[in-house]
Amino acid sequence: MFKEMRNLRDAYSSALIELGNKNKDVVVLDADLALSTKTKRFGTVFPDRFFDVGIAEANMMGIAAGLATCGKIVFASTFAVFATGRCYDAIRQSIAYPCLNVKIVATHAGVSVGGDGASHQMLEDIALMRALPNMTVIAPADATEMEDVVPEIANYYGPCYVRIGRADAPVIFEKHGEFKIGKGYILEDGDDIAIIATGTMTAEAIKAGEILRKEGIDAMVVHMPTIKPIDKKVVEKASKTGRIITCEEHTVIGGLGDAVAMTIQRKPAQMHRIGINDVFGESGEANELLEKYGLTAENIAKVAKEMI
Amino acid sequence: MHEEKLVKEIKRTALQIRKWVIESIYRAGSGHPGGSLSIADIIACLYFHEMKHNPKNPKWEDRDRLVLSKGHACPALYAALALSGYFPVDELKNLRKTGHFLQGHPCMRKVPGVDMSTGSLGHGLSVAVGMALAGKMDKKDYRVFVILGDGEVQEGEIWEAANSASHFKLDNLIAILDRNGLQIDGATEEIMHIEPISWRWRAFGWNVIEINGNNVKEILDTFHNIKKNGKPTIIIANTIKGKGVSFMEGTLSFHGKAPSKEQYIKAISELEQEERELDV
Numbered sequence: 300m301f302k303e304m305r306n307l308r309d310a311y312s313s314a315l316i317e318l319g320n321k322n323k324d325v326v327v328l329d330a331d332l333a334l335s336t337k338t339k340r341f342g343t344v345f346p347d348r349f350f351d352v353g354i355a356e357a358n359m360m361g362i363a364a365g366l367a368t369c370g371k372i373v374f375a376s377t378f379a380v381f382a383t384g385r386c387y388d389a390i391r392q393s394i395a396y397p398c399l400n401v402k403i404v405a406t407h408a409g410v411s412v413g414g415d416g417a418s419h420q421m422l423e424d425i426a427l428m429r430a431l432p433n434m435t436v437i438a439p440a441d442a443t444e445m446e447d448v449v450p451e452i453a454n455y456y457g458p459c460y461v462r463i464g465r466a467d468a469p470v471i472f473e474k475h476g477e478f479k480i481g482k483g484y485i486l487e488d489g490d491d492i493a494i495i496a497t498g499t500m501t502a503e504a505i506k507a508g509e510i511l512r513k514e515g516i517d518a519m520v521v522h523m524p525t526i527k528p529i530d531k532k533v534v535e536k537a538s539k540t541g542r543i544i545t546c547e548e549h550t551v552i553g554g555l556g557d558a559v560a561m562t563i564q565r566k567p568a569q570m571h572r573i574g575i576n577d578v579f580g581e582s583g584e585a586n587e588l589l590e591k592y593g594l595t596a597e598n599i600a601k602v603a604k605e606m607i
Numbered sequence: 608m609h610e611e612k613l614v615k616e617i618k619r620t621a622l623q624i625r626k627w628v629i630e631s632i633y634r635a636g637s638g639h640p641g642g643s644l645s646i647a648d649i650i651a652c653l654y655f656h657e658m659k660h661n662p663k664n665p666k667w668e669d670r671d672r673l674v675l676s677k678g679h680a681c682p683a684l685y686a687a688l689a690l691s692g693y694f695p696v697d698e699l700k701n702l703r704k705t706g707h708f709l710q711g712h713p714c715m716r717k718v719p720g721v722d723m724s725t726g727s728l729g730h731g732l733s734v735a736v737g738m739a740l741a742g743k744m745d746k747k748d749y750r751v752f753v754i755l756g757d758g759e760v761q762e763g764e765i766w767e768a769a770n771s772a773s774h775f776k777l778d779n780l781i782a783i784l785d786r787n788g789l790q791i792d793g794a795t796e797e798i799m800h801i802e803p804i805s806w807r808w809r810a811f812g813w814n815v816i817e818i819n820g821n822n823v824k825e826i827l828d829t830f831h832n833i834k835k836n837g838k839p840t841i842i843i844a845n846t847i848k849g850k851g852v853s854f855m856e857g858t859l860s861f862h863g864k865a866p867s868k869e870q871y872i873k874a875i876s877e878l879e880q881e882e883r884e885l886d887v
Contacts, residue, residue, distance in 0.1 A: 362736050365733065366738070368722065368738060369741035370668075
């Protein structure tokens with residue numbers, strides 16, 4: 300059903316260069332993964348505004364904070380596991396607490412990293428970043444959206460965490476200009492159940508909606524790129540169906556599912572969280588791992604039918 | 608200003624800072640007098656002579672910056688800021704009070720003149736590297752000062768930052784290591800050795816100068832003579848923890864404890880006696 304596959308890291312790379320052309324205050328940092336995160340191209344075009352700090356992620360976050368106090372808009376990139384887990388205290392003390400203008404754009408989130416296995420498959424980053432006051436948390440679904448996220452977060456003052464995966468992803472959005480921080484998107488309307496997804500899982504949620512529709516179940520499909528602050532109005536609307544499934548390539552603890560549950564805690568709906576169930580990932584083919592851990596349209600549809 | 612007169616003025620200011628350290632921590636009922644007293648002379652030299660700053664315009668773009676990486680010593684910083692005119696001196700009586708802006712560790716969003724929020728050790732040098740890098744990018748001539756604790760350099764991120772500072776040739780970055788020899792659990796050399804500290808920094812590509820960090824004249828001369836040679840500079844400032852209050856000097860017990868009423872009275876009277884002796 301999706302015509303084209305594109306990589307979000309490539310989208311990040313192009314959007315950064317476009318942003319760099321428009322705004323001379325944009326500075327990009329990386330920690331020896333510039334070829335993988337694709338910030339290297341920015342460094343080639345703007346060598347004076349790109350710094351590779353080597354394998355020292357916490358130092359990168361501190362440097363980002365220092366640059367930000369001097370008026371720079373800093374993009375700091377590495378893999379999600381290092382960006383958040385390794386650097387939690389540096390981010391907490393030097394970026395989130397002083398509310399500095401640093402955009403942490405992390406790649407290689409989730410089990411779809413594949414072969415590298417558990418050590419590199421970050422599944423707790425949304426939970427960690429969501430827990431920090433002042434932090435905005437975003438997981439774009441496709442390359443089009445990623446190209447909109449970059450200028451949008453640059454225009455917004457404050458710390459942001461953006462997580463994307465490693466793999467190519469189906470192009471969901473044809474038009475640019477839709478993404479706004481804090482906005483959720485009802486992609487399909489429906490009354491029987493609502494499927495709320497973020498990041499890589501939005502494409503699966505759309506496919507699940509199709510499967511269910513063929514079986515006579517009217518599912519609302521919601522894309523929630525901003526996990527914090529979450530779009531309460533859209534969640535409340537989804538909640539009116541009486542049943543919500545949340546989908547994220549992340550642990551079921553502390554992520555999108557919790558954010559949705561918090562929103563409707565006084566007026567709850569039946570809920571099921573699809574995500575990684577409190578285990579570490581493992582090596583394998585991305586598609587096989589997603590299937591093994593139930594992060595597929597088929598599993599979403601199966602859960603939906605159980606709930607109705 | 609005539610040099611002798613300047614040294615005397617700064618000694619007087621350092622004593623005022625020390626008195627406020629005691630006063631504010633006594634009133635708060637908690638805080639870190641030992642490490643605040645050890646840096647009082649350094650802080651006085653920075654804010655009352657060496658640093659280019661403007662209390663009327665705390666966010667002035669061209670100002671010299673100070674990152675107090677050992678954030679627990681903030682009573683000394685707050686006193687220097689208040690005495691410089693960033694906020695009324697009387698506010699120092701409200702340190703650590705609920706709803707008041709003078710937090711137990713520095714918060715740049717609450718206190719005018721604080722250039723960076725610190726408290727969790729090991730992060731300040733990285734931030735100072737970022738500030739110095741921005742200065743180089745923007746071709747500004749401000750300098751970035753950062754005060755590190757000696758126990759603090761046991762943190763790994765300090766060495767990541769030290770490495771990057773020399774790599775980026777940040778000769779606009781000046782670190783001061785408050786070498787008072789003590790950390791919470793004991794002497795640094797017993798807990799986790801940091802010696803030979805000068806050689807460690809030299810090996811990381813820094814200019815290293817070792818001084819008596821409680822000697823105002825020596826501090827002023829050292830700042831004055833710092834070279835811009837493509838390398839960051841660190842001043843290993845040998846200090847006495849609790850300096851200026853006899854029963855706090857060189858002891859562990861006042862690392863993170865407020866004085867009792869009797870101790871407070873004795874400390875203030877000792878510092879006032881020292882002030883009187885300055886005038887003789």
